Amino acid sequence: MTNKIKNLLKDNKPVFSCTIRTPHPNLAEIAGLAGYECIMLDGEHGTVSSDTLDAMILAVKATGATSIFRAPGVDRTLVKQALDHGAGGILFPHIRTVEDAKTAVSLCKYPPQGKRGAGPGRPIQYGMGDARAYLNEANEQVIVALMLEEPDAVENLEAIAEIPGIDIFNMGPWDLSTAYGHPIEEKHPLVMKAFEKALEIGKKHGIHVGVSPADAEDVKMFYNKGARFFESVGLEGLLINELSNFRKDCEP
Secondary structure (H helix, E strand, C coil): CCCHHHHHHHCCCCEEEEEECCCCHHHHHHHHHCCCCEEEEECCCCCCCHHHHHHHHHHHHHHCCEEEEECCCCCHHHHHHHHHHCCCEEEECCCCCHHHHHHHHHHHCCCCCCCCCCCCCHHHHHHCCCHHHHHHHHHHHCEEEEEECCHHHHHCHHHHHCCCCCCEEEECHHHHHHHCCCCCCCCCHHHHHHHHHHHHHHHHHCCEEEECCCCHHHHHHHHHHCCCEEEEEEHHHHHHHHHHHHHHHCCC
């Protein structure tokens, strides 16, 4: 197996992700066909669950994009199911401590690096493929991404970064700014300071930093600072904007 997102990041190229919260495979397929390298299937803020993951991951796979499942927490069952369905990685929210991060990594790695359970899912063609070959490759290819949206995580970031197997620190500016006492101030100095810290520590440990840009100008600014993973758009939010604007434009 080859994870295209990991290859792009390794080559210092940007990855653009579209988040989908509504559980329907057609939406995942549309986002992939639109050219986004990563489709983020949101099981935390959205209603993507074990019942809908399978079809959505398959739809993403058909477009050549890579799916990442945003887990509702450090949840063994859903993480295992998402990876067995063929997700290219997992994004874990609200990481606070070294132990949280260790648990997250362990759920994505087979022994001895972790505690992921081996099952005959899509990556090994439901048992018809070479299971040993997949297990040997999966620990390196599956993406482990951690949300930085808690002050504790920022405080513990150096120790967290020393844990082997983390690929992305993804900034969560809404939760982080709110936790700092400045609700929804995405570019508050404390949030930007945390971003700079993530960049510095990430560079030292080979961990890429992700952000949620507000617009194309934000992408350029964060890219120039060193970010390479861009959770660039939420499909539902984009749909709301387009529907609202079109309705206003049609007013006689």
